[in-house]
Amino acid sequence: MKAAVLHEIGGIPHYEDFPDPVAADDEVIIEVKAVAVETVDKRIAAGTHYASRRYTAQLPAIPAFDGVGTLPDGTLVGFGNPRLPYGALAERTVVPRGSWAPIPDGIDPATATVLSTAITAMSARTAAGLVPGETVLVQGATGVAGRLAVKVARLLGAGRIVATGRDDDQLREVKADAVINTAVPDEELTQAYLDARGDGYDVVLDFLWGRPTELLLRALVPRTFAFPRPTRLVQIGESAGAGLTLAAESLRTSGVEIYGAARGLGPETMPEVYGQVVAWAQSGELTFDLVKVPLSDIGTAWQRTGLRGRRLVVVP
Ligand SMILES: NC(=O)c1ccc[n+]([C@@H]2O[C@H](COP(=O)([O-])OP(=O)(O)OC[C@H]3O[C@@H](n4cnc5c(N)ncnc54)[C@H](OP(=O)(O)O)[C@@H]3O)[C@@H](O)[C@H]2O)c1
Known part of the structure; x- marks a missing residue:
């Protein structure tokens, strides 16, 4: 498959071939549809984030630890926690069974990547x-x-x-x-x-x-x-x-x-909070400014500045 591959800490991920993930019994393959590239992803790859050591322990690696994709049955889900060195910036990734939540109707994959920021x-x-x-x-x-x-x-x-x-x-x-x-x-x-x-x-x-x-x-x-x-x-x-x-x-x-910011968020409050953001997105009351780029452009997109508050979203 094609993926954004990081070869060294502080390097730029390159669009290249990477072995397809193989799911273990307790894992599932996700077909990736959209991934937001955030400051945290760049800092992890640059080695300047406290989580860098964990995510770059094994190189080469695929950056980004969450995204939106489809399960083998076609259900659109937001997923997280891919098994390293697999990350989200690839055509496919592998996650532990259950590391996902369905995306509600009327929310496209790119928009879904930004809901957590809202x-x-x-x-x-x-x-x-x-x-x-x-x-x-x-x-x-x-x-x-x-x-x-x-x-x-x-x-x-x-x-x-x-x-x-x-x-x-x-x-x-x-x-x-x-x-x-x-x-x-x-x-x-x-x-x-x-x-x-x-x-x-x-x-x-x-x-x-x-x-x-x-x-x-x-x-x-x-x-x-x-x-x-x-x-x-x-x-x-x-x-x-x-x-x-x-x-x-x-x-x-x-x-x-x-x-x-985590104060007051828990299993009881999260569904209501998530539901409210989704409802605003579905009604168009809350809009999201995105710049969509193909995975093949990851090298230039990764270094892009001047986004003026728009979220860079990679669409494999
Ligand atoms: N993305 C998320 O879902 C999320 C969720 C929770 C928390 N956060 C955190 O919130 C922060 C912003 O995230 P973001 O996704 O909005 O990033 P972003 O789009 O890159 O925006 C960064 C913002 O910080 C400003 N800034 C950067 N360096 C600054 C400095 N030295 N002094 C003053 N302002 C500075 C930038 O101003 P200019 O426009 O002038 O460059 C811009 O307004 C990060 O710490 C991030 O980890 C993000």
Whole structure:
């Protein structure tokens, strides 16, 4: 079969022949239909992600660990956990029996690859308990996940949305009520967070962490004695850095509560959350900006930049 094959850590996957997977008794062969190429896949291949060691332990290997494809009976499913060195970026892959979930009717394979990204934005409700009318700050709103978060926050009834990014042109494309460019000196950015807050940020969906979120947390410390207004920050991504310095006063006096995006997600809540995202996708209320490329173009697609918030989806 044809596959995107990674020969060395830090290399580019090449379109070439790879032995077809053979399923063991407890495994199933998937015919791959669509795979989203995300930052995490590139970081794993580059050796800069904590999971790199596991996924590149055996080389050559096929990158990407989830996708959408068909079971031997033709059912369209989202699958994960392929048996290494098989990954998703191939005509076929092999997964443990049961490592899949059916894709609902009316959702095409490429769109299905992005549903999980929209689900992370549902953490505004599942982790932070967003109620309609509240103000939401989306940190890192020009990427795929951030742009979807702005749309999802709107659909969840956010009253006011503030979006941050590094590029004014891209920030104009994001349908927010106010925008902040984070590519400015620290004091200017701190002041921008204060100027844009209105009555205060109720929920922050944070795809950045690092410097911008450190400055935000400092900006939320009250300057005068006052009862704090609670701000529920949901940690979802780390595009601006894996760590930050958390000043004690940022928690002591600000009313800030920090949650992980997984809070509130479990077997009871997941079906409702997934169902809501699917319903919005089926009705066209939630749209996904994709760039589809054939598997044979993986070499150039892998290195592609300037996607402006569109998800690269490989269609074998
Ligand atoms: N994809 C998912 O399903 C998913 C789910 C949960 C969490 N996440 C995490 O969320 C984050 C964003 O993912 P994504 O898929 O949206 O990635 P993406 O499309 O590549 O977007 C990255 C975003 O981060 C910004 N950015 C990059 N480096 C930055 C820096 N040093 N300072 C400030 N902003 C910076 C980019 O701004 P420019 O537009 O200016 O380059 C862009 O807005 C990642 O940490 C990812 O692991 C992703």
